[in-house]
Amino acid sequence: MKALRADTVSKLRKALPELEKEVKRPSNFEDFYSYSFCYCLTEEKQKSIDIESICQLLDLVLGSHFRAQVDYFIEYLKVGCYYC
Incomplete structure (x- = not known):
């Protein structure tokens, strides 16, 4: 949230479209998916x-x-x- 400069819900909503574009870039997508997968692991x-x-x-x-x-x-x- 700090990197996005989103300290309110409205600022976060404004930042999400750009964040989504960033995640969809092939160079970033693999890292995002790996992080998401590991986040879901419970043990x-x-x-x-x-x-x-x-x-x-x-x-x-x-x-x-x-x-x-x-x-x-x-x-x-x-x-x-x-x-x-």
Whole structure:
């Protein structure tokens, strides 16, 4: 928040579009996704994320850019987990 100079909700709202552009740059996206994935891990040695969390993460990180693909993949993950 400090780097964004967003010390109020309204300033944060104004900063988000630029932040989103920054994250979507290929040079930054991998770092962002890796950080997001690691943030979702609850234990130090955990190597995977539960289905519900990964569906939320995919929607958050990729949903605005690849809506149809993300929706289909999330549906696949949710249906596929019944067969595991």
